[in-house]
Amino acid sequence: MSITIEQGPRYTLIHILNDSVDALSAKEIEQVRSQMRDVTVLDFARVMFINSAGISALLKLVIEARKHGQHLYAVNVTAHHRKVFEMVDLLRYMPILDEEEYKAKISEAA
Amino acid sequence: MSDTVVIRRSGQAGPTSEVVDISIPSDQVFERLVRDGAVAVARWLGFSEERLADMQLAVSEAVNNAIEHGNKNDAHSRVGVRFIVRNDRLAVQVVDQGTGLAASQLTEGRPSIQNKLDNGEESPRGLGIYLIEQLVDDVELQSDEQGHSFIMWFNLTTQGKEGVDEHHD
Numbered sequence: 001m002s003i004t005i006e007q008g009p010r011y012t013l014i015h016i017l018n019d020s021v022d023a024l025s026a027k028e029i030e031q032v033r034s035q036m037r038d039v040t041v042l043d044f045a046r047v048m049f050i051n052s053a054g055i056s057a058l059l060k061l062v063i064e065a066r067k068h069g070q071h072l073y074a075v076n077v078t079a080h081h082r083k084v085f086e087m088v089d090l091l092r093y094m095p096i097l098d099e100e101e102y103k104a105k106i107s108e109a110a
Numbered sequence: 111m112s113d114t115v116v117i118r119r120s121g122q123a124g125p126t127s128e129v130v131d132i133s134i135p136s137d138q139v140f141e142r143l144v145r146d147g148a149v150a151v152a153r154w155l156g157f158s159e160e161r162l163a164d165m166q167l168a169v170s171e172a173v174n175n176a177i178e179h180g181n182k183n184d185a186h187s188r189v190g191v192r193f194i195v196r197n198d199r200l201a202v203q204v205v206d207q208g209t210g211l212a213a214s215q216l217t218e219g220r221p222s223i224q225n226k227l228d229n230g231e232e233s234p235r236g237l238g239i240y241l242i243e244q245l246v247d248d249v250e251l252q253s254d255e256q257g258h259s260f261i262m263w264f265n266l267t268t269q270g271k272e273g274v275d276e277h278h279d
Contacts, residue, residue, distance in 0.1 A: 020142065022138075022141075022142075022170070023138045023141070023174065024138055024139065024142070049145070049166065049167075049170075050167075051167055051170045051171060051174065051238070051241075052171055052174070052237040052238040052241060053174065055237060056237070059223065059226060062223075062227070063226070063227060066227060079160075080159075080160060080163040080164075084167065084241065087240075087241060087244050088221070088223065088237060088240070088241070089223050089224075090223065092223075093223065093227070
């Protein structure tokens with residue numbers, strides 16, 4: 001299993017343990033759609049590489065969140081991945097939280 | 111034979127003639143191997159971490175494009191990747207065995223995520239090609255009856271197009 005999930009009443013925290021978010025890991029990431037709650041946070045701390053196949057998987061989570069009026073965030077994103085997310089305009093739909101913002105979001109949704 | 115991965119290094123040592131060839135079957139599993147090869151070449155050339163990450167992603171996108179759109183995921187068709195150092199530039203050439211024109215894949219502008227959200231498109235078209243165009247210094251695409259050849263150029267004097275240092279927030 002390359003993903004672990006922590007949940008509270010209104011939040012889901014998804015730790016991606018695979019170092020690559022690519023075509024091979026995309027399916028597993030897409031499968032967390034059913035576990036998303038009001039606030040869902042994707043933790044990229046272990047992720048070293050993301051390509052367009054991985055971004056497409058993340059977009060499926062964005063679509064699912066919007067469909068249900070939920071909010072999707074990212075934490076522990078490298079500067080390179082932030083740059084790539086900006087290039088494809090993903091940050092409009094999946095903002096990156098810093099440590100304090102992340103704690104506040106989880107606290108609000110607990 | 112189709113599952114064979116071939117890596118060759120040739121040419122005289124030095125900044126003007128070094129060549130590394132990697133040949134893989136059209137299977138996503140082997141794309142990771144090419145990605146690792148790109149990292150090794152980038153480290154050998156002394157790329158910054160940001161420039162290395164740019165190159166790794168661009169190579170990944172080009173190889174995936176060759177596997178999916180060039181060779182149509184046919185594992186019997188091969189993808190060749192050649193790293194060539196020429197003067198102060200690195201060329202990464204990705205060759206597939208697909209047919210049909212591919213030049214229209216270039217310069218479509220940024221794919222729209224909003225279209226995907228509004229219209230339920232499965233995947234924004236051209237996302238990988240768009241990223242390549244943003245990350246490399248120059249790109250060239252040729253097609254003939256043998257297949258497609260996608261060449262990405264990296265200026266060795268450039269340290270990342272955006273000049274971003276690698277760190278976690």
